[in-house]
Amino acid sequence: MDEIKINLIDSMLGNVLSRDVISRKGLKIAEKDTIINNFVKYELIKVDIQSIWIYDVSEFEQSYVEEGDYNKIKVCYEECIISLKEIFQDLAQEKTLKISILNHVAKLVYENNNNIDCIIKYIREIRKYEYYEIYHSLNVSFYAMFIGKWSGMHSSEILDLIIAGLLHDIGKLRIPGHILNKKGKLTAEEFKIIKRHTTLGYSMLKNEINLNYDIKKSILMHHERLDGSGYPNGVTGDYIGEYAKIISIADIYDAMTTNRVYKNKIDPFEAFQIFLETGMNMLESSKVNVFILNLSSHLLGVKLKLIDGEKFTKDLMVYMTRR
Numbered sequence: 001m002d003e004i005k006i007n008l009i010d011s012m013l014g015n016v017l018s019r020d021v022i023s024r025k026g027l028k029i030a031e032k033d034t035i036i037n038n039f040v041k042y043e044l045i046k047v048d049i050q051s052i053w054i055y056d057v058s059e060f061e062q063s064y065v066e067e068g069d070y071n072k073i074k075v076c077y078e079e080c081i082i083s084l085k086e087i088f089q090d091l092a093q094e095k096t097l098k099i100s101i102l103n104h105v106a107k108l109v110y111e112n113n114n115n116i117d118c119i120i121k122y123i124r125e126i127r128k129y130e131y132y133e134i135y136h137s138l139n140v141s142f143y144a145m146f147i148g149k150w151s152g153m154h155s156s157e158i159l160d161l162i163i164a165g166l167l168h169d170i171g172k173l174r175i176p177g178h179i180l181n182k183k184g185k186l187t188a189e190e191f192k193i194i195k196r197h198t199t200l201g202y203s204m205l206k207n208e209i210n211l212n213y214d215i216k217k218s219i220l221m222h223h224e225r226l227d228g229s230g231y232p233n234g235v236t237g238d239y240i241g242e243y244a245k246i247i248s249i250a251d252i253y254d255a256m257t258t259n260r261v262y263k264n265k266i267d268p269f270e271a272f273q274i275f276l277e278t279g280m281n282m283l284e285s286s287k288v289n290v291f292i293l294n295l296s297s298h299l300l301g302v303k304l305k306l307i308d309g310e311k312f313t314k315d316l317m318v319y320m321t322r323r
Contacts, residue, residue, distance in 0.1 A: 017036070099210040144165040150290045161247070174196075201219045249288055
């Protein structure tokens with residue numbers, strides 16, 4: 001595939017790096033195949049990168065995922081969903097958490113930590129509304145795994161993050177379905193009920209000896225925000241915990257980019273822009289940056305709606321409250 005060298009200032013949103021970008025100190029700033037967006041371009045400008053190599057758009061062909069790898073992810077994903085349904089149904093009936101099945105699902109997810117392109121492609125193509133909370137929980141576990149991996153976390157921590165993602169919304173089993181899936185705006189009382197899912201989920205599993213405290217804490221605190229605007233307790237800063245901070249980002253991103261009965265999904269790059277413009281004071285900025293910079297490089301072929309200078313006025317709170 002042909003490539004050309006251009007001035008960074010002349011690059012356009014959607015251009016794709018054909019080579020790694022290396023700083024004057026020899027540090028890798030951006031990887032080959034990263035898509036240029038506002039965030040990536042700003043980061044390169046900050047470190048005084050003058051020129052970049054990109055694929056020649058006249059020759060560039062949309063990347064594809066090997067069919068075999070994609071089918072492997074599809075089989076894995078559906079196996080995880082079947083197992084999660086069993087776990088959720090048991091907990092809904094106040095039965096004991098089947099930790100062996102939960103660990104099996106977490107292992108299946110982790111074993112695919114290198115198949116990021118396939119996972120993203122499959123998640124984006126899912127069109128199922130039934131059992132949304134189960135699909136959402138699995139998606140969040142994948143995104144949390146990515147953040148943990150890109151942050152350099154140990155494999156044992158990543159496995160815990162995956163379990164935290166799988167269980168983060170388990171308290172919604174105690175929330176009436178007509179409220180969870182209401183198409184119109186929630187009343188103040190309905191929203192109050194929705195917010196109880198964090199404490200309900202924590203109460204359901206707080207005595208589970210096979211789950212470590214950080215997992216339980218993430219169930220309780222994944223809606224807490226650094227500025228104290230979250231719930232259930234309005235705590236701030238490091239008290240929230242690293243797992244909960246990561247689950248928050250994964251949770252919000254999947255909620256924004258997934259269709260629901262009360263809203264249509266938005267483009268990933270539009271979601272990134274909302275994070276950058278609205279969420280940086282509420283979320284762990286270093287984790288948001290890691291997530292956006294790395295995930296954007298795996299979104300080849302995604303239609304970009306992000307236009308330079310365009311401002312999105314969507315309220316991030318919609319996605320932080322309505323799941």
